[in-house]
Amino acid sequence: MSATAVTEAPQQPQTPSRAKQVLREILESSTLVVIMAVVASLIIGAILIVIADEDVRTASAYFFSRPGDTLSAMWDAIWGAYTAMFQGAIYNTRADTFAAAIKPFTQTLTMATPLIFAGLGLGIGFRAGLFNIGAQGQIIIGATLGGWVGFAWDLPGFTHLLVAVIGCALGGAIWGFIPGFLKARTGAHEVIVTIMLNYVALNLLSYLLSLEAFQREGQNNPISPTVAENAQYPLLLGSQFPLHWGFVLAIACAFGVWWLMERSTLGFEFRAVGANPRAARTAGMSVAKGTILVMVIAGALAGLAGSAQVLGTEKNLTLDIAGSIGFDAITVALLGRSRPLGTVLAAILFGGLKASGPSLQVLAGLPVDIVFVIQATIVLFIAAPPLVRSIFRLPAPAHEKEVAA
Structure with a gap:
């Protein structure tokens, strides 16, 4: 076989x-x-x-x-x-009372609040293919307009706070509209335009603080009058903690941004434009409109970051009202992968690092x-x-x- x-x-x-x-x-x-x-x-x-x-x-x-x-x-x-x-x-183990022990964490959340606002706005831009470096200027303009409403206007009760917050968002939105419009209509690069607008915003604030209408009475230093009490964010946990209701608004905005980007038609258009502008245009989407709207929304959120400063923690306008928040928010958005939850967690991490600085210096030398x-x-x-x-x-x-x- x-x-x-x-x-x-x-x-x-x-x-x-x-x-x-x-x-x-x-x-x-x-x-x-x-x-x-x-x-x-x-x-x-x-x-x-x-x-x-x-x-x-x-x-x-x-x-x-x-x-x-x-x-x-x-x-x-x-x-x-x-x-x-x-x-x-996070938690002060040396404190005598529970309230004193958790105060550091409330300070962390307070410092994280403007980073959440600005990081959310930058995250929207990143997902839409726009590298917005102008959060710093948008924060300054938002804080300037909202702060002016806070100390120059006389409105009753909660209305004053509401109008001041809207003023902050409007100021940031206007400052975001400018590079968005120039990008959509002329092709001007948003990185260059937003960086230039940062300096314009800072110098504009410097000029305004030299005017009598923006100067605190009896002061030669560039500092504005204090925002009216009914235009300030109420404290969230009482007078012994710095955390204010701006943090709650920031968390609400995080939910809003999640819904916008993941559940709405407009958010789908933003993501489509960011992924492939040519394909989005072929599908009938307006890339120009999407670019402008993204920058306006990002600017409004950055303006709300300014509200956390001028209506929440500082309560007046100075040249340092924005600190380094606009630039730190870029890292926060990147660290959070431009997603709302990740941005909130990254902002809390950076807020904690900022809050820990004095303790590191005093306790550890x-x-x-x-x-x-x-x-x-x-x-x-x-x-x-x-x-x-x-x-x-x-x-x-x-x-x-x-x-x-």
């Missing part, structure tokens, strides 16, 4: 188990990259803490004879610094600049996801592998 060739059936590829698929999705997700970026930033912060600590430097002088002293001093420095930051931003370095390294790692994946040996997403192939 002659031998016959036996042809083996090709083996079917093994289907990975559901657990492995879930693990793979987690490892390839952008959310994990964000978390690892924060972790990497905290590690770099720990290195700087060790370098800046005097006890560590003293112990390192005799490291080879007693290495345990140096390692112990390093651990104590890192633990002490991050404990101080926790107590300054370390420079507050370490907080700024942590924030800056977060920006660096968020801007370079491949770097984060390389550091932590995370697999690249499938679509990146296909492009590389």
Whole structure:
């Protein structure tokens, strides 16, 4: 009987188990990259803490004879610094009362409020393909208009606060309309226009604060009168906490932005224009209208960030009314992946870092600049996801592998 060739059936590829698929999705997700970026930033912060600590430097002088002293001093420095930051931003374990213990967290939420507003606006722009750098100017103009309504107008009760908040949103919307209109009608690049408008807004505020109508009586410094009490955001938890109702409005805006971008036809148009303007135009969508509306909405939200400042925390206009909020909000939006929930969480993280600065300086005796370095390294790692994946040996997403192939 002659031998016959036996042809083996090709083996079917093994289907990975559901657990492995879930693990793979987690490892390839952008959310994990964000978390690892924060972790990497905290590690770099720990290195700087060790370098800046005097006890560590003293112990390192005799490291080879007693290495345990140096390692112990390093651990104590890192633990002490991050404990101080926790107590300054989340919960003060040294406080005598529960109210005093949770006050740091209310301060964190207060500082996060304008970042939520501005980050939401920038996130809408990013998803629509517009890189808006003008939140700083939009905050200034919004705060200027709303603050003027707050201290120059005399309106009854809650109406005064409502009109002042609308004034803030309107001021920011106007300042967002300008680059949106120029982008839609002339093709002017929104990055250049918004950066220029930031300086225009700051100098405009400087000029206004030199006028008698905007100057506080008896003051030569550039500071406005205090906003009327009925035009200020009421305190949310009583006079012993700084948190005001602007935070509630910010959370409401986050829900509104989620609905706009994920559930509304207008939000779908924004996302379509951002993904492929040519295809959106072919489908009958107006790219020009979408560009203008995105910048107006983003500006209005940035203007509300100004309301958190002038009607909530500062209660008057100064040249530093916007601080660095407009630029920090860019990082917040990127860290939150331009999604409302992510933006809120990222804003709280940055609010906590800001709130922890004084505690780090007083309790740990370390420079507050370490907080700024942590924030800056977060920006660096968020801007370079491949770097984060390389550091932590995370697999690249499938679509990146296909492009590389």
